[in-house]
Amino acid sequence: MDQNQRPRSILDSLGEELIAILTPVSICMFTVVLLVCILNSDPSSSSSSFSSIATAAYSESDSDSSWDKFVGAFLNSLVFVASITVATFILVLLFYLRCIKFLKFYMGFSAFIVLGNLGGEILVLLIDRFRFPIDCITFVILLFNFSVVGVFAVFMSRFSILITQGYLVWIGVLVAYFFTLLPEWTTWVLLVALALYDIAAVLLPVGPLRLLVEMAISRDEDIPALVYEARPVIRNDSHLVQRRVWRERRSTQNDSNDVEVSVVRSVEVVVEEEDVGSRGGSEISVPLIDRRTNQPENSETFLEGIGLGSSGAIKLGLGDFIFYSVLVGRAAMYDLMTVYACYLAIIAGLGITLMLLSVYQKALPALPVSIMLGVVFYFLVRLLLEVFVVQCSSNLVMF
């Protein structure tokens, strides 16, 4: 491939887009950590029983041995990953049968449920914690407003970019907070299992997400699912980058390009589009990877994996937001030291994934690298670093 003809330009362009995708991920993680710190500071609530599909096989209790907990967590993860696989295959089937309207309606409905139900619960918890003297009428009106406008933002294709992004981040925060309420062993094994599932689903030829991506490419459509799309960067004043244009022009230039399908999505088309040719070729429209996670109360169409949208902006599935935040939230339940380590690990993993994306130019799973790095760093800090830091501080050596 000749997308490296202007290597400097890839770094130039990647920097701004990297920030555009790192900012919402960081905001999401920060908000989840904040919520965890505020709402879980009461030690009596730490053993809450939160029953969901992820604890269907085994619910952890403090008195079990480590091996029991591990086996139980493993069973839980198996159940969860199996249900996600089934749900994703159903999504693939629906997409194949072109039930787009149903999917969009389901997306709006699930956004409403998440924002109304989960959002309401978190607000009630916050009100309870701070004894905020708000009355129920005002509360209902505010919650109703918040949810309905959120549904509009998610459902309608042409809506204020900022507000849509804000609501998607909020949905990620709410779902992630509820996932952090799972028992501890289950959470960690689940994260690792999901990272492995993501690799399998996106990269294997039989994986559901890969099928979905290929169908979306061949039909030149967007997958109707909850996806965070960074604002497309306007590169040059004299030539406003209308990224969406290239999808239509591709059909007219296809015959003149004289290349096969896989290479059509390559630099040539983009470079012909933009006289400046500044974007070396990483801005290819690659459809998203999508998947579905089964919620305790409902299932939603989340997207995982990272790709490049039809408008050339980087798209990151909402599932990635959620599981990054779950990792960091769970780290926050131990100590803030682990939070810092896991945050840096996840950001590094995301950066690596984005670079791989610009190299491989196809939809990639965004979970595995970050989750693996995050889990490794969490256990390293918890087992090794903390002892070191505590010893040093108590002897007034450092920190």
Place this chain on the structure above:
Amino acid sequence: MEASRSDDPNLNPIRNRNPNPDPTPNPLSNMISSAHIWPTIDGPLGLTEESALDYARRFYKFGFALLPWLWAVNCFYFWPVLRHRRAFPQLRNYVVRSAIGFSVFTALLLAWALTFSIGGEQLFGPVWDKLVMYNVADRLGLSGLA
């Protein structure tokens, strides 16, 4: 490879008033020179003027279902319409009405909420305990998660 979709107006991102988009490269120079004002806050990534009218009207009408936040979003989204007085007469109508609706509703809601929280038990008596949110949540078992 696939059907051409270049004549689909919704997908056409070129926000000019030209009904036949020019497929040759760089069709935007005429647009830049005309200093076109975009009706939405997203600028060239947002709506065209025709569909903007439809959106503004829909948001305005939906806002009557006790949705002042929708009116506020309407004003936020069409902020350039409020700033440039002459530009979009029909749009401006709806947006200004949304702004007025939002202000009125917020004033009323704020008045009620402040009266409730500041007045407290002295003003309302035993009804206050029945209406306040944390008691309602306890009664309905909503805060039983943690």
